[in-house]
Amino acid sequence: xxxxxxxxxxxxxxxxxxxxxxxxxxxxxxxxxxxxxxxxxxxxxxxxxxxxxxxxxxxxxxxxxxxxxxxxxxxxxxxxxxxxxxxxxxxxxxxxxxxxxxxxxxxxxxxxxxxxxxx
Amino acid sequence: xxxxxxxxxxxxxxxxxxxxxxxxxxxxxxxxxxxxxxxxxxxxxxxxxxxxxxxxxxxxxxxxxxxxxxxxxxxxxxxxxxxxxxxxxxxxxxxxxxxxxxxxxxxxxx
Numbered sequence: 001x002x003x004x005x006x007x008x009x010x011x012x013x014x015x016x017x018x019x020x021x022x023x024x025x026x027x028x029x030x031x032x033x034x035x036x037x038x039x040x041x042x043x044x045x046x047x048x049x050x051x052x053x054x055x056x057x058x059x060x061x062x063x064x065x066x067x068x069x070x071x072x073x074x075x076x077x078x079x080x081x082x083x084x085x086x087x088x089x090x091x092x093x094x095x096x097x098x099x100x101x102x103x104x105x106x107x108x109x110x111x112x113x114x115x116x117x118x119x
Numbered sequence: 120x121x122x123x124x125x126x127x128x129x130x131x132x133x134x135x136x137x138x139x140x141x142x143x144x145x146x147x148x149x150x151x152x153x154x155x156x157x158x159x160x161x162x163x164x165x166x167x168x169x170x171x172x173x174x175x176x177x178x179x180x181x182x183x184x185x186x187x188x189x190x191x192x193x194x195x196x197x198x199x200x201x202x203x204x205x206x207x208x209x210x211x212x213x214x215x216x217x218x219x220x221x222x223x224x225x226x227x228x229x
Contacts, residue, residue, distance in 0.1 A: 041224075042221075043220065043222050044217075049214055049215075057214070095162075107152060108215075109164065110161040112160070113161045
């Protein structure tokens with residue numbers, strides 16, 4: 001159980017292109033989804049927290065107009081990197097969690113990630 | 120914001136040797152989670168520790184949470200080549216947000 005699907009796994013595109021990444025929880029309803037960015041040999045940096053039906057909460061330093069997040073349903077969140085430039089090249093990973101029966105949040109389950117390369 | 124420091128950054132061991140990675144925080148943590156990320160892969164949840172002084176085992180892996188809930192460790196006994204990867208600790212803050220440590224990259228020489 002607790003499978004998170006992320007698509008696409010690889011994207012190579014020209015500078016100035018907008019790229020949409022999808023994150024789906026396949027066998028559970030995700031109360032919350034998270035978007036991370038990971039540069040080579042570095043740790044995961046949280047970009048934003050997304051709750052279904054509400055605006056995403058962005059971490060300090062993350063441009064909300066650059067990284068558009070939509071969480072339209074309990075099983076789908078999307079991240080759109082608008083007008084991508086080479087410095088946006090990175091590994092983008094989503095995760096999802098849900099509220100357990102006792103009210104506590106369950107551990108996060110990660111998608112496979114998307115490797116974005118902007119030429 | 121809350122930060123979790125993780126050491127060492129890299130660890131190279133011979134197969135069969137033990138391995139330990141440590142996480143430390145200057146503030147009390149509500150819980151600590153451990154993840155493993157294989158090269159080219161995504162983080163996979165290993166375990167969550169919540170109680171002061173808690174010790175949990177998963178086969179050759181032993182996880183500890185300090186009495187003051189400010190530090191944690193992951194110990195692998197008799198490493199195998201399948202243990203290769205980067206091990207991250209992560210602390211949970213408000214809204215279930217996770218702050219990850221820098222990770223320890225483990226390589227195992229056969």
